[in-house]
Amino acid sequence: MDFSKVKKITKEVCQACGARCCNNIAIEIEAPTNREYREYIRWYLAHKNISVFVEDGLWYIEFHTECDKLLPDKTCGIYDKRPDMCRDYGYDEDGDINCFISQYAFNYEYEFHTLEEFDEYLAKKSKAKSKRKVTLSYK
Numbered sequence: 001m002d003f004s005k006v007k008k009i010t011k012e013v014c015q016a017c018g019a020r021c022c023n024n025i026a027i028e029i030e031a032p033t034n035r036e037y038r039e040y041i042r043w044y045l046a047h048k049n050i051s052v053f054v055e056d057g058l059w060y061i062e063f064h065t066e067c068d069k070l071l072p073d074k075t076c077g078i079y080d081k082r083p084d085m086c087r088d089y090g091y092d093e094d095g096d097i098n099c100f101i102s103q104y105a106f107n108y109e110y111e112f113h114t115l116e117e118f119d120e121y122l123a124k125k126s127k128a129k130s131k132r133k134v135t136l137s138y139k
């Protein structure tokens, strides 16, 4: 299916997509602005099937885990009783498609799948910060 031509999300579209939004949960978390929050993120990323991403400046933890209500044919087993989160998902406030099939999906500033990737990011940040300090002290 050519998702760029899709104007409306239908059951067929979701099946062709593979029900990607039923395979994860993303929850906003504190940005790593201090040691405590950084250590939380390191701890999250030490676990399997967890990633952390940044979108529009906000930090999220993502659990890569399939919904227990997803049926083998990639439809919802509790469609009439599905949570509001699922009902509301798929479109933005202007009515445009805003889910995994959208061209804007995965437009993340950062994405980490391992603790090591995050440590590397922190090391780069800290290096850039100390470089800035040296530059400033010479002014």
Ligand code: SF4
Binding pocket: 009, 013, 014, 015, 017, 018, 019, 020, 021, 022, 089, 090, 099, 100, 101
């Ligand atoms: S990501 Fe979009 S197309 Fe795919 S299952 Fe979810 S709502 Fe349907």
Ligand code: SF4
Binding pocket: 021, 022, 023, 067, 068, 069, 070, 071, 075, 076, 077, 078, 079, 082, 083, 086
């Ligand atoms: S409840 Fe249904 S729509 Fe919601 S994530 Fe699970 S399978 Fe998908």
